[in-house]
Amino acid sequence: MQSGTPAPPSFMKWKELSSLVGSIRTRSLVARPTSIDQCREALVYCRQHGMTICARGAGRGYGDLALNDGQALMDMRAMNRILDFNEDAAQITVEAGIRLIDIYQAVHHHLLVLPASPTESHSSVAGAICANVNGKDAWRHGSFAHQVVSMTLMLADGETLKVDRSHELFNAVVGGIGLIGIIVDATLQLRPIPSPFVEIERIPAADVDAMLATMARVEQSHDAAVVWVDAYASGRRTGRSVIHAARWIKRHNTQSQRRAILEAGYRRLENHRRFGLALHEKFGPILSLSLNFQRPMMAAFNRLYYAGCRLLASTGRSSNSELFLRFGFEASFTVPPAHLVCGSHGYTVQLTFPRSSAREAIVELMRICQSSPCPPVTTILRAHKPDDSLISFSEDGYSLNFEFHPKKRHETASRKAVDQLIEATIRRGGKIHLAKDQVLRPEQFYRVFPRYRELLAIKRRLDPEGLFTSDLARRVGIDPVLNDLSGMPEIGS
Numbered sequence: 001m002q003s004g005t006p007a008p009p010s011f012m013k014w015k016e017l018s019s020l021v022g023s024i025r026t027r028s029l030v031a032r033p034t035s036i037d038q039c040r041e042a043l044v045y046c047r048q049h050g051m052t053i054c055a056r057g058a059g060r061g062y063g064d065l066a067l068n069d070g071q072a073l074m075d076m077r078a079m080n081r082i083l084d085f086n087e088d089a090a091q092i093t094v095e096a097g098i099r100l101i102d103i104y105q106a107v108h109h110h111l112l113v114l115p116a117s118p119t120e121s122h123s124s125v126a127g128a129i130c131a132n133v134n135g136k137d138a139w140r141h142g143s144f145a146h147q148v149v150s151m152t153l154m155l156a157d158g159e160t161l162k163v164d165r166s167h168e169l170f171n172a173v174v175g176g177i178g179l180i181g182i183i184v185d186a187t188l189q190l191r192p193i194p195s196p197f198v199e200i201e202r203i204p205a206a207d208v209d210a211m212l213a214t215m216a217r218v219e220q221s222h223d224a225a226v227v228w229v230d231a232y233a234s235g236r237r238t239g240r241s242v243i244h245a246a247r248w249i250k251r252h253n254t255q256s257q258r259r260a261i262l263e264a265g266y267r268r269l270e271n272h273r274r275f276g277l278a279l280h281e282k283f284g285p286i287l288s289l290s291l292n293f294q295r296p297m298m299a300a301f302n303r304l305y306y307a308g309c310r311l312l313a314s315t316g317r318s319s320n321s322e323l324f325l326r327f328g329f330e331a332s333f334t335v336p337p338a339h340l341v342c343g344s345h346g347y348t349v350q351l352t353f354p355r356s357s358a359r360e361a362i363v364e365l366m367r368i369c370q371s372s373p374c375p376p377v378t379t380i381l382r383a384h385k386p387d388d389s390l391i392s393f394s395e396d397g398y399s400l401n402f403e404f405h406p407k408k409r410h411e412t413a414s415r416k417a418v419d420q421l422i423e424a425t426i427r428r429g430g431k432i433h434l435a436k437d438q439v440l441r442p443e444q445f446y447r448v449f450p451r452y453r454e455l456l457a458i459k460r461r462l463d464p465e466g467l468f469t470s471d472l473a474r475r476v477g478i479d480p481v482l483n484d485l486s487g488m489p490e491i492g493s
């Protein structure tokens, strides 16, 4: 801000921010509104002072989609109230900044669940809508797009409007990485469940064919699933994996018993998070040292884990029941996030590919991983179903989520492998999850999301000055003000 410019409202302050893994550092004028009026005031201030603004939820995306260096951010976390809960219709209306775990705390003991919840339960509702996140039930209940009934959206001129599923803006806002307006509240469709417990079955699969055949069965018989894949297994063992398949089960507890059980479950998640963070703070350097032995250590661990699961399966002890909370969310509390282990060169990427080319895609992506100096520490596969969002990650197919913990000297080679993974995915008609991206280039983005033109046509109409943008939008070439889009083919051409 230039000197002589009037001071921003008291709820706007300049702050240093970084991406989740710390590789991108920014400084922004951060508004932290507590009401719709303050959201509007922040937009007026930005417009009057020639600043752009980017909405930000919990900041749990891995890259730069909720950053706006040198410009303004609208941090929505203080707008986190439940506005209405209709148990009969199984619908909840919440302010944009509420976290998904807070919704669980409000409704789960009523035997309701919010499908498509990502492992990161501290994500905000609006962040989940705008990144169109997915959960372990994605093939059954779809992405977050499928759970949204309606939203209140604030446009660049400060006007608010209700956007329901039939509104022409719905598919531009959902998955639209915040480029159309600020979501101030949303109504979500919840689903009934028989109890908060699931039965988990762990099914070993010796190779990619066995994994895909098992998934085809699990998709018929189960409610949620996540596949641990051994990215170190090669040759005829490529795709060696363990399918963790969950099915809701009945339990005869009263509502107050359920409340008490779930309270203990939330406390356990919180304790895990605190313990995990404390552990990494104390033993971070030792964990970082272990990066030097990553390849042999991970290869041995994976072999042991697979053998253990096979042994349990052969003795009929491969299933147990547990709270869905644990199955759905605990991994984000216990698995050491890449940035805590290896700093800013840690890397996560999630790629979807169509069902029709799944086998070839998995084999090719595994080969690329194995040829990199530090293959991924965790590799997770999920099944998906398509949605109608203009910028959509979901499709009738599978995704692989890779978490890389490269040593510093392997940073460049590791990034090269990530670029090869992205190129291979695009070639096979797949997509890249923008919440987990920090390297996609404009020409790649245009190929992955050809309907960006429709998004931009709407944006030009509603936000001609490009008030809403982000570092990601500028990087992938969809900021209509900064990027010369005049050469772009028209819609429908």
Ligand SMILES: Cc1cc2nc3c(=O)[nH]c(=O)nc-3n(C[C@H](O)[C@H](O)[C@H](O)COP(=O)(O)OP(=O)(O)OC[C@H]3O[C@@H](n4cnc5c(N)ncnc54)[C@H](O)[C@@H]3O)c2cc1C
Pocket (backbone or CB within 6 Å): 020, 054, 055, 056, 057, 058, 059, 060, 061, 062, 065, 066, 076, 096, 097, 117, 118, 119, 120, 122, 123, 124, 125, 126, 127, 128, 130, 131, 132, 133, 134, 135, 176, 177, 178, 179, 181, 182, 183, 184, 332, 435, 436, 470
């Ligand atoms: C450990 C971990 C596990 C994860 N697991 C999964 C997973 O299983 N599945 C999955 O899909 N993702 C997963 N993610 C990614 C995460 O769930 C998404 O990035 C999600 O969008 C984060 O929500 P947020 O509130 O932090 O959003 P932010 O990162 O703050 O914002 C995300 C996008 O939403 C926009 N936005 C936010 N609020 C508003 C608003 N009020 N109005 C308009 N635009 C807004 C922002 O501009 C940005 O484009 C995981 C992340 C972590 C760290």
